[in-house]
Structures are given as structure tokens and as C-alpha cells.
Amino acid sequence: xxRINRNFQKLPxxxxxxxxxxxxxxxxxxxxxxxxxxxxIGDVTQPLVPAVIExxxxxxxxxxxAETFRGYGPDFGYDFLVDAIRQGDYASRGIDIAYxxxxxxxxxxxxxxxxxxxxxxxxxxxxxxxxYPVYVDSxxxxxxxxxxxxxxxxxxxxxxxTAENGFVPPLPDREVDVIYLCYPNNxxxxxxxxxQLKPFVDWAREHGAIIVYDAAYRAYITTPxxxxxxxxxxxxxxxxxxxxxxSKTAGFTGTRCAYTVIPHEVTGLGADGERVSLNALWxxxxxxxxxGVSYPVQxxxxxxxxxxxxxxxxxTIDLYLGNAKVIREGLxxxxxxxxxxxxxxxxxxxxxxxxDSWTFFDKLLAECxxxxxxxxxxxxxxxxxxxxxxFNSPEKTRQAIERLDRLSL
Numbered sequence: 001x002x003r004i005n006r007n008f009q010k011l012p013x014x015x016x017x018x019x020x021x022x023x024x025x026x027x028x029x030x031x032x033x034x035x036x037x038x039x040x041i042g043d044v045t046q047p048l049v050p051a052v053i054e055x056x057x058x059x060x061x062x063x064x065x066a067e068t069f070r071g072y073g074p075d076f077g078y079d080f081l082v083d084a085i086r087q088g089d090y091a092s093r094g095i096d097i098a099y100x101x102x103x104x105x106x107x108x109x110x111x112x113x114x115x116x117x118x119x120x121x122x123x124x125x126x127x128x129x130x131x132y133p134v135y136v137d138s139x140x141x142x143x144x145x146x147x148x149x150x151x152x153x154x155x156x157x158x159x160x161x162t163a164e165n166g167f168v169p170p171l172p173d174r175e176v177d178v179i180y181l182c183y184p185n186n187x188x189x190x191x192x193x194x195x196q197l198k199p200f201v202d203w204a205r206e207h208g209a210i211i212v213y214d215a216a217y218r219a220y221i222t223t224p225x226x227x228x229x230x231x232x233x234x235x236x237x238x239x240x241x242x243x244x245x246x247s248k249t250a251g252f253t254g255t256r257c258a259y260t261v262i263p264h265e266v267t268g269l270g271a272d273g274e275r276v277s278l279n280a281l282w283x284x285x286x287x288x289x290x291x292g293v294s295y296p297v298q299x300x301x302x303x304x305x306x307x308x309x310x311x312x313x314x315x316t317i318d319l320y321l322g323n324a325k326v327i328r329e330g331l332x333x334x335x336x337x338x339x340x341x342x343x344x345x346x347x348x349x350x351x352x353x354x355x356d357s358w359t360f361f362d363k364l365l366a367e368c369x370x371x372x373x374x375x376x377x378x379x380x381x382x383x384x385x386x387x388x389x390x391f392n393s394p395e396k397t398r399q400a401i402e403r404l405d406r407l408s409l
Contacts, residue, residue, distance in 0.1 A: 007143045012150075016133050016377035017041050020361065024371050031369075037400040039327070039388040040371040042186065042345070044251045046319060048300070049312035052250060055303035059296035073292040076283070077104025077259065081298045084305040085259055089244070095231045101263050101279060103286060104301075106256040106293050108216045108245035112180075113138040114289075115212055115241060115260070118268070118281050123177040128169045129158040130187055130378030130385070132214065135180040152380050160381045161188060163350070167339065168196055171203050179204065181230075182214035184221060187378050187387040188348040189324075189340015191226045197233050204239040210266060210278070211236075216245040216258075219317055221343045237263040241278065248345060248391075250304045250313045257293050257301045320345045323390035323397040330401030331388075345390040351375070352409045360386050368403040 013019060020040050028036055048056075062068035076082070082102045090097040105111050113134045119125075125139050136156065139145050146155025157176050159169035167190040172179065179200060184191050204211050213230040221228055230236045242261045246252035262282050267275040293301075303309045324341035331338045337350040351360040357374035364370050364386075375385030390397065 130382035184344035189346035
């Protein structure tokens with residue numbers, strides 16, 4: 001009889017966003033006449049911009065003619081997109097990224113979840129707390145997280161990020177092999193400066209660790225001097241893998257396209273203690289398990305980097321940042337303690353005294369018909385906090401904030 005991977009049985013409950021969706025669905029079924037406004041899951045609502053649509057239409061037409069039809073594409077991305085990424089996201093900021101250090105994929109979530117396949121079974125993992133659940137769950141599925149204690153995994157090192165430390169995680173206080181960082185941060189909406197990131201790069205270099213850096217929200221950075229890439233930090237090429245996405249940058253949540261950068265300098269130890277390139281290992285993994293992103297989607301992604309594409313996606317990003325400002329200011333005016341929402345589409349608020357985050361979720365849904373995400377779902381340090389997203393229309397966002405006047409606190 002087949003023996004299953006028992007690590008799956010250790011996972012607590014359902015995936016965070018599946019549970020919020022379940023509770024919302026139950027509420028809507030019981031109250032069909034009430035409109036629910038969703039500020040919970042980080043899914044965009046604005047359409048793909050015209051430059052992207054035009055490029056995708058043209059690519060689809062090409063697929064309808066024998067002379068321009070394309071079958072399997074390059075394993076790691078078409079030249080036109082890889083070069084656009086290298087120029088638009090790196091060379092334009094003085095960062096040199098080689099052609100074969102870029103890997104086009106169907107989502108940053110997939111990449112940050114799959115990258116752990118390169119790590120040894122006994123690798124020690126550190127995560128910021130609160131944290132995007134995929135970093136934790138993917139390692140738990142592989143057995144690296146240990147056992148679930150009811151609040152946390154006993155083999156993970158949690159790096160608390162709370163109001164008390166300004167949401168700046170401490171350096172690991174013991175040896176770890178991998179550190180997951182996400183900035184602008186999901187869920188807190190906060191950022192780190194170059195000076196705050198540098199100690200992590202230095203620590204990783206000194207201790208032989210690597211950093212998995214999720215930069216999916218970097219297009220939302222507006223504060224001068226905040227790095228858009230970890231490679232702006234000296235020494236990061238030696239220790240950092242960077243994951244990026246077009247989902248929040250250009251509305252590709254349903255279109256699916258992203259990329260990960262792995263410099264040749266990033267290495268781990270092989271069976272005989274030799275240095276092994278993670279870039280080479282990821283090439284092997286991708287060639288074996290992935291057949292690439294479709295040609296029309298990659299053409300659409302490349303259109304983002306044209307002058308017209310850049311102007312159009314900036315308008316969409318500014319709309320979401322405008323929503324974030326409405327949420328942030330509306331919450332503040334109503335007496336909430338609020339963070340984020342300046343360089344990110346996420347607003348992180350402290351729940352009212354005596355109300356835990358799941359109770360606040362239920363209360364906000366029942367009294368205001370507004371959906372958010374309980375902070376406890378992001379880790380132990382998320383308890384007592386709550387996340388709202390700016391991914392809705394300006395009208396619905398304003399309505400959601402006005403509905404907060406119904407809250408009985």
C-alpha cells in the first residue's frame with residue numbers, strides 16, 4: 001500500500017485564504033441580499049492595460065499562422081522578455097544581471113514554493129513573522145518545519161516583526177541555512193532601507209546561508225532611497241535569490257507570469273562538501289518540471305517594459321496606492337493603529353483591545369460586510385493584527401471604509 005507524505009498531515013487546517021473564502025461564502029449564502037466588499041485576498045481588480053492586450057492579441061494572431069506559430073518555448077523564457085527584464089528592472093538601476101540568471105515562470109508563488117526543492121531535507125529555515133504562508137507551508141510539506149505545536153512550527157526560526165521593533169526583523173540568533181524576506185512586506189505593508197537589509201546580507205555571507213527575497217510588490221515603492229531589489233545591497237549577488245511577479249505590477253494574477261533571478265555566485269554545499277551552483281540546479285529543475293510560460297503571455301509581459309506600457313501600469317498602481325491612502329487615513333480617523341499602505345498595497349492594523357484577529361474578521365464581515373485577512377493566519381506575531389488590501393475599485397474602497405462606522409467596539 002502506498003505510504004503518503006505524512007508531512008501533509010501535520011499541516012494545520014486549511015490554507016489561510018481558503019478559510020477566509022469559506023467563511024465569506026457561508027455568510028453570503030446566509031445573507032444573499034447583503035453586498036460584501038472584499039479587501040482580503042491580494043487579487044487585483046483593474047483590467048490588463050491596453051499595451052499588454054494589444055501585444056497579446058498580436059501574439060495570438062501569430063499562433064494562427066504556420067509561419068509564425070510557436071510550440072514549446074525556451075525553458076527559461078523568450079529572449080525578448082528576458083532582455084526586457086534585465087534592462088528594465090536591473091540595468092536601468094545599475095545592476096548587472098546575466099541573461100542566464102533570469103528564469104521566467106508562471107508565478108512568484110510557484111517559485112517561492114518550489115525553490116525549497118533545492119535545499120537539503122535537514123536545512124534550517126528562518127522566516128519573518130508574520131509571513132506569507134507559502135514560505136512556511138512549502139517547507140512544512142517537505143518536513144523541514146518540524147511539528148505543529150498549535151501556534152508555531154517547532155523547527156522553524158521565527159523573526160518577529162511587530163510595532164514594537166518597527167517591523168524590522170532581528171538577525172537570526174542561531175545557525176540557519178535559509179532566510180525568507182519579503183519587501184515591500186506581505187502582510188505588513190512595510191519596507192526596509194538599504195541599511196536595514198545590509199546586515200542580513202552580511203550575516204548570510206558570514207554564515208554560509210542564502211536569502212530568498214520576494215520582491216513581488218516593489219513597483220509600489222514610492223519612498224526615495226528604499227531599494228527595489230536586494231541586489232542594490234553590496235554583496236547580495238553572493239547570497240540572494242530574488243523572486244518577482246507581474247501579478248500586482250501589471251494585473252497578471254489571472255494571466256500568470258513572473259520571474260526569478262539566481263546569480264551564478266549563489267552556492268550551496270554538495271554531498272562531498274564542494275560548492276554547487278544553485279543557478280545550475282534550478283536550470284535542471286525547471287527543464288525537468290516546467291514547460292515554460294505561453295508565447296502570448298510572455299509577449300504581453302514584455303509590453304509592460306515599453307514606454308506606453310510603463311505609463312499605463314503606473315496609472316493602475318497609482319490607483320491602488322490611492323485606495324491604500326483612503327484605507328489608511330480612514331482607519332486612522334476612526335482611531336485604529338495603522339501601518340503600511342505607503343510603499344505597498346497592504347494596510348496592517350492593530351485589532352481593538354480584547355479582540356483577536358479571527359474574531360475581528362467575523363465581526364467586520366457580520367457588521368460591515370467587509371472582508372479582510374486575520375493577522376494570526378500569517379504567524380504567531382500576526383495575532384492582534386489584521387490585513388486589508390487596496391485591490392478594489394476606488395468607489396468600493398470608500399464604501400468599505402464608510403461601513404466601518406457600523407462597527408460596535
